[in-house]
Amino acid sequence: MSVTAHAHVEDHSDDHGHHHKETFVTKYIFSEDHKMISKQYLVTGLIMGFIGIAMSILFRMQLAWPGEAFPLFEAVLGKWAPGGVMDADVYLALVTIHGTIMVFFVLTAGLSGTFSNLLIPLQIGARDMASGFMNMVSYWLFFLASVIIVISLFVESGPAAAGWTVYPPLSALPMAQPGSGLGMTLWLVAMAIFIASSLLGSLNYIVTVINLRTKGMSMTRLPLTIWALFVTAIIGVISFPVLFAAALLLIMDRSFGTSFFLSDIFIQGEVLHYQGGSPVLYEHLFWFLGHPEVYIVILPAMGIVSEIMAVNARKPIFGYRAMIASILAIAFLSTIVWGHHMFISGMNPFLGSVFTFTTLLIAIPSAVKAFNWITTLWKGNLQLNPAMLFSIGMVSTFISGGLTGIILGDSTLDINVHDTYFVVAHFHLVMGISAIYGFFAGVYHWFPKMYGRMMNKNLGYVHFWITAICSYGVFFPMHFVGMAGVPRRYYENTAFPMFDDLADVQILMTVFAIIAALVQLVFCYNFIKSMFYGKKAEQNPWQATSLEWTTPVEHIHGNWPGAIPEVHRWAYDYSKTHENGEYIIPGQDYVPQTIPLQKDEEELQH
């Protein structure tokens, strides 16, 4: 009987690739294979990340040495840095595009796109995504959006410069700032395409996780990566369409004279015709996506960290069900807290009370997650691979950044730190750095799966430790800048003598930022070199239990050469022993998911 079943599956997998020859175009460019699409996302995300980080260095230099002339500025910014002195408009453009690229293009598409595509089919035991074609379209729409946002940098009047939240009226009126001309149009077009890409991807992830799990892979046997990526996709589907609506209405206001967000405006000597709209409406629509968006960014990192920590601690993740429950709780709460970005926007203060309440609730599942990670380390046998270091680093920055959320989420305390550098420090630690750490952890851990080779661990260690020190070096002192009352998005602080004594803090932060950016080059070097010259990977280098490590090192379309393996246990049977203290499989401290329960072994109710 098993022979016929086997033959059937074999036949099915053959449909995928062996019969018709693959050309360069179908294999590397318009590929429908999830592993190739994941690599496309990764490389595109890394290139966008390079642009985003480079921009941050430019404006950090301006902040540390305001008004100073740098040949670098003139070389990169051209006419926007006459004589090497950065122009105030282009400063705003840099912070805007830095935010947009990092949040959407790197941490949404680069992180979730890469690992959803790679891990969902491999870890649930599927041959590919539910729809390979949709998956391919999703990537190419993302690519198109990336190209448009990069092109917008070269527009005569400059790229969008109204902050990454692009609040109207500033973003709606070209006379309010030059970046609100063609640059903003391109920004909106890029975002609209990006949203379409994200929706296609997310729907595909959801369908795949629900329908294509292999035999025995119940929802409570899924690795936490899959849970996180699955729930991320759901929040994306719920919230991204609302941003699409906001972008569409903004396009209408800009180009067709409607008044959804605009009213009573007098600018450059004349009254505009707009009446009856409200910028506060835009803020609601934007943050209805914008807040879930930060969880879209951080949840995949959390899933990746949970998985990598368990593998490298040689222990099951502590509180598997609590981890799932907290992911679900965070996802649910994330959709009803958006108003905490708007406490002082002019919305009804009663709403502020409601949003304070829901916002502080979200600290509870977050705290549960942090404590569970710490307990996972307790009494482990920690294999401190670079991926593990980044995972521990992620927990550290998530705690440091998350705790200050208690202040910002409290409507009262928000009054005086709103829109100051305190906010910048908070979200960079809790979602920026943490998500980037999750991303790096994932790359180091699954690089052997992606490219069949190992990354160099020593370069990985250098990368981690310098990055870890510099991240705190940049963002810890930044809290003090915010508490001193320095607003964000200021081109320079010299117009206020009361901020003079912060000059040396600014220089300190910038120096750390520059070192941190430079050390990312070590990662780039390691990544590219290992891709071609790295040591050949074994099939299961980290001795992990999950299904992706049962596939051959060489990629094949359809993932498993024979039948899809059946799953008999959850993904975290590390160091599980019989009552006599012997490992379940003698001499091996892990039990792959494909191994049936042994005699007298108990499947615990996790």
Place this chain on the structure above:
Amino acid sequence: MTPLLTIIVLILVAIAIWQMTKIFELSQIKTDNSQIANDKDNKYNGYLMFGFLIFIYALTIFSFWKYSKVLLPEAASEHGEEYDSLMLVSFIIIFFVQTLTQGLLHYFAFKYRGEKGRKALFFADNDRLEFIWTIIPVIVLSGLILWGLYAWTNIMDINDEDDPITIELYAQQFSWTARYAGDDNVLGDANVRMIDIDNANILGIDMADPNAADDVIVREIHLPVGRKVNFKMRSQDVLHSAYMPHFRAQMNCVPGMITQFSFTPTITTAEMRQKPDVVDKVKGINKQRAERAAKGEDNTDPWEFDYILLCNKICGKSHYNMQMKIIVETEEEYNKWMAEQKSFGESMASVQ
């Protein structure tokens, strides 16, 4: 020149690190090349984890020691006192949790670093532990939420009790204007459609409104100490935010609607200038300015402490320099200043 040197130093440091890793790598070729952490890696990185914990604590202590002086002075408004207490309590909780959790995280990473033959403990869950660390945040956060909501409701309850002064803050790219409601304490109606620059009606005040004639338009806010002020915010073009950090006050200015904020100033500008931490801050900044003046740089006039209103919502090119001075003074000083101002009606009459 300094920045260039700094950049060169940084590049050299980067090259040094790169070369060092290369040497490190070359020296390791003979041993183990699996690229998977071995006992030696676990040991070194375990110790580094412990070192990193010390780094975090040291950075915290250093920042407090070095940067406490840059923080805002004590709150100069009535609700600001409660704001500061809530902030202090929140910070104590945060630092307690931060010290504890970072300690555990990095100490465990150090203590349980991998060794060949060590057996990890199969510890998948424990309901009691998880209950404890769910319920503790619930209790602590409930306290913070209740206190925060109580304070918020009080701050946001803007009413006409206690005879407040009504002042309009009017925002435009890139300056502030203030309008006092005058003797009747009622602001005249206004709308951007009534702006008439040629006739000096820059705020679009309705000249037909009888409440408008006694309004007073100024470029500098004066407030009598101890008297409640109700601010009404308006913007004529894009979003702005009226941020008065010393009073723990902020509210966005939104075109098309009137937003409001209210506070009672408690410390006059003159008193604030005498506070020891303010004196220190001013002294420190003026020393820096004197040093820069000696080098022949601009913007180095000695500074005197003043309350200030800043724009705190990105509003365009000169967002970074949109400010207005606020002066808190005694009732007599305030009355004297107010008597010198021209009312809207008077200035319109003088134009026509």
